[in-house]
Amino acid sequence: MKRRDALKVIGGTFAGLTVADRLGGYFTKPAYAEEKPAFHKDILSAPGGKRVVIIGGGFSGVSFANTLRELAPDAEIILLEKNPFFVSGPSHIDYSVGMKKLEDAVRSYYPLREKGVKVIKTEVGGILPEDNKVMTSKGNITYNYLLVSTGIRLADEEILQLSEHPAYNAHSWELEGTIELRRRVESFKGGKVVVSVPSAPFKCPPGPYETACLLDEFFKKKGVSAEVVVADANDKPQPPPLAQKWLTVFEKKGIKYMPNNKVVEVDGANNQLVTDKGEKIKYDLVTLIPPNKASTLIKESGLGDPFADVDPTTFKSKKFGNIFGTGDCAKTPYTKSAYTAFYEGKNAAHYAAIGMGYSVKEPVPIHNICYPYASSTESLLIRVDWEKDGKMLKATADDPKTDYRDSRAAWESTLLKSLFGA
Amino acid sequence: MNKLLTLFTVLIIFLLTCSRAIADNQNSIEYEKKVFVEREKVAFVEITSDKPIDIFIMYTPQYNSYCKSGSTEGAFDVKSITWYIYPIPAMFDDQTVFFIAKDGARFNITYENVKDRIDRLFKGEALLRSGASAFFKKGIDSIRLTQNLPELQIEIEASEDIPIMALKVMDYMALTRGLKSFEEIYNNTVLKGKKSLSFRAPDFDDLYIVVKSEKGVNIKYKTWANREAANSGC
Numbered sequence: 001m002k003r004r005d006a007l008k009v010i011g012g013t014f015a016g017l018t019v020a021d022r023l024g025g026y027f028t029k030p031a032y033a034e035e036k037p038a039f040h041k042d043i044l045s046a047p048g049g050k051r052v053v054i055i056g057g058g059f060s061g062v063s064f065a066n067t068l069r070e071l072a073p074d075a076e077i078i079l080l081e082k083n084p085f086f087v088s089g090p091s092h093i094d095y096s097v098g099m100k101k102l103e104d105a106v107r108s109y110y111p112l113r114e115k116g117v118k119v120i121k122t123e124v125g126g127i128l129p130e131d132n133k134v135m136t137s138k139g140n141i142t143y144n145y146l147l148v149s150t151g152i153r154l155a156d157e158e159i160l161q162l163s164e165h166p167a168y169n170a171h172s173w174e175l176e177g178t179i180e181l182r183r184r185v186e187s188f189k190g191g192k193v194v195v196s197v198p199s200a201p202f203k204c205p206p207g208p209y210e211t212a213c214l215l216d217e218f219f220k221k222k223g224v225s226a227e228v229v230v231a232d233a234n235d236k237p238q239p240p241p242l243a244q245k246w247l248t249v250f251e252k253k254g255i256k257y258m259p260n261n262k263v264v265e266v267d268g269a270n271n272q273l274v275t276d277k278g279e280k281i282k283y284d285l286v287t288l289i290p291p292n293k294a295s296t297l298i299k300e301s302g303l304g305d306p307f308a309d310v311d312p313t314t315f316k317s318k319k320f321g322n323i324f325g326t327g328d329c330a331k332t333p334y335t336k337s338a339y340t341a342f343y344e345g346k347n348a349a350h351y352a353a354i355g356m357g358y359s360v361k362e363p364v365p366i367h368n369i370c371y372p373y374a375s376s377t378e379s380l381l382i383r384v385d386w387e388k389d390g391k392m393l394k395a396t397a398d399d400p401k402t403d404y405r406d407s408r409a410a411w412e413s414t415l416l417k418s419l420f421g422a
Numbered sequence: 423m424n425k426l427l428t429l430f431t432v433l434i435i436f437l438l439t440c441s442r443a444i445a446d447n448q449n450s451i452e453y454e455k456k457v458f459v460e461r462e463k464v465a466f467v468e469i470t471s472d473k474p475i476d477i478f479i480m481y482t483p484q485y486n487s488y489c490k491s492g493s494t495e496g497a498f499d500v501k502s503i504t505w506y507i508y509p510i511p512a513m514f515d516d517q518t519v520f521f522i523a524k525d526g527a528r529f530n531i532t533y534e535n536v537k538d539r540i541d542r543l544f545k546g547e548a549l550l551r552s553g554a555s556a557f558f559k560k561g562i563d564s565i566r567l568t569q570n571l572p573e574l575q576i577e578i579e580a581s582e583d584i585p586i587m588a589l590k591v592m593d594y595m596a597l598t599r600g601l602k603s604f605e606e607i608y609n610n611t612v613l614k615g616k617k618s619l620s621f622r623a624p625d626f627d628d629l630y631i632v633v634k635s636e637k638g639v640n641i642k643y644k645t646w647a648n649r650e651a652a653n654s655g656c
Contacts, residue, residue, distance in 0.1 A: 157592075158592060199568050200569050235479070236498065244515065244517055245515070251483035257484075258495075392540055
């Protein structure tokens, strides 16, 4: 991407955001007033050679920062994160039905600061790989190495009326939606509950089906009459190898499953979803997960289209030797889950340290473990192991069990302890 | 001599009848097909029919409900097909899938080892992933291609010389809701062709194969997985 094009993109990306208000009028000046807007000034001094910038403080970004801190003690590590706190994504589903308090899922970035990782709260508008610069709402930052771990983007614009009327929907794939969903679930008086699933791939593939199961259980326990329906854009529940297990769970619970129903419109005024075939699905409570896409930052920076094109072993960009990509924004054969994102960050840190000249052993290949809820007391099990080059080595799954429900709680708390120490 | 000729003729007729019987047995019309896939295998179920038919694909819970009530609700259905390939991966667990063809169809099932298939993909082989041949009614008609992967090879061929395009969802909605005409979208879209269209999927997005014909047309499509697509997850 050329610098001039990038500047145009950045202008578009930041314009209209709350960031503009915080920057105190930079955006009110006419474009010709300055050669470059003031926020394109460097906000940090030139790097010394071991400056590593991380875009995104999710599971893989924080895991990368912690691991690199251990492997490269004298590296300057800077984490750029737009949110003030870390909120554990897997807990969103628990919170939406009252199984967990939100404060249990929230962590401060202070433990990273104590380890000498500089954490800057800022939006990132673009990357200039040829100049080794990240363009943030607070100014430019020059790097020697860069990790892109921006996660996924929810494409509301692919559901008609949703961008204009976001309040028509509430879902657990983002924090604000989760809080609103909880409120709606608590005040629901009965009727038809529709869980709408986008076409694969999407973050946390079992998530929508877990949501349907937990909502069904919640309303039954509360004595609220609810017909739970899963309207799925896919031909079967995801991930495909769990299809039969999910359908068996739905049959036992009386959850209605509707495959091949791709929702393209939420008509909140008439309480109905509209599919691509023009069919209408009435609802009294809806939780619609919009299509999951990569951040436009990836494509605009030339790192890949739409996901960052990286080597599945090292997570190094195939185009730029000093850039790495991990987690949901990277094009890899691994599942888009919190657990794999954590290990991707860890492994990428090893290869970044090797690249910086540290003597570091190669890490073990990626694996995934997940315990999707079939109810508040039982979880399924999935485990997948991959070879170093991303080829799937083995996979196992098991029916819902109480033991796996306990394992799920330990699974998430262990991940959070590894990231934040508590 | 005559006796010998008669005997020879009878023998030929007998052999021909037998071979046809064997062929008929292999390609007999079936109305329900239960497909069991052992763990670590993937089954490719190939369905053929001389006339366009509808197929309902069900897992055991949906099939049990169908047996009780005759309802196909909750089943995945494909309409007006004459040829269809449906993969059933059993990576974690044995899988049982039922196919209901109310007008009857011929089934041919090929089993492969999931790991072998992944190895072949990583070695650079292109492998058939899905495919269908369906009758598209006259005027504008479409089918959704879903669970795409970046670099997945997609080949579409029509039986007539008609315009074909592959659209993303918002362009498709603009067409179906009458906001834009077929011609307007066709002129401005990238993935288009006459009679045939071959391209690599740009990303994971669903694509709608849309055609316009005067009398109706047969459309055949195939998708091929390759090493690049495997790197995005299959």
